[in-house]
Amino acid sequence: QQQVKQSPQSLIVQKGGISIINCAYENTAFDYFPWYQQFPGKGPALLIAIRPDVSEKKEGRFTISFNKSAKQFSLHIMDSQPGDSATYFCAAFNDYKLSFGAGTTVTVRA
């Protein structure tokens, strides 16, 4: 069973717009929440990560918002660029294991 639920499955955004991807989890034992970016034919690349005692983390154009009580977290991509077109995976980590969401394919239109 999928331990991390991710939505939407895909989204299209105009250049300069904001992309928002949402994830939810059930297992409260998860203690680290990373996001990965994957291009076709490549392995996932670690983008940004957050611990559950922090509500928000920003790195450049990427921001994670974390709601511990709701067991939800999201990725915001500000000022989206065509080079951001990729598949994004949220994940949750504990006991050496990452549980991935199903992925969101983001297409940025110029």
Place this chain on the structure above:
Amino acid sequence: GAGVSQSPRYKVAKRGQDVALRCDPISGHVSLFWYQQALGQGPEFLTYFQNEAQLDKSGLPSDRFFAERPEGSVSTLKIQRTQQEDSAVYLCASSLRTDIPQHFGDGTRLSIL
């Protein structure tokens, strides 16, 4: 090399054959992970090594799957008597310490005919 290297990049095998997939992690990285990624899905955990010790193999789908890292560096994932459902991309990742997978290789795409 600068990153995690996996070989071969592509492997085609007939059902019933044995295959071996290699992972060269970043030098000095303590943690090594194997994941399986089906087409259009997120990666699924297979196994975890801390140096040469296999601390978790709970994700291996069956006893046909075997992984080793005998000297704490290079790792091999072996699949015996391959089945069509084994077709997937197999990803290796490493980390400097005992934390999340930080660096993934580009994977081996395995196709079982």
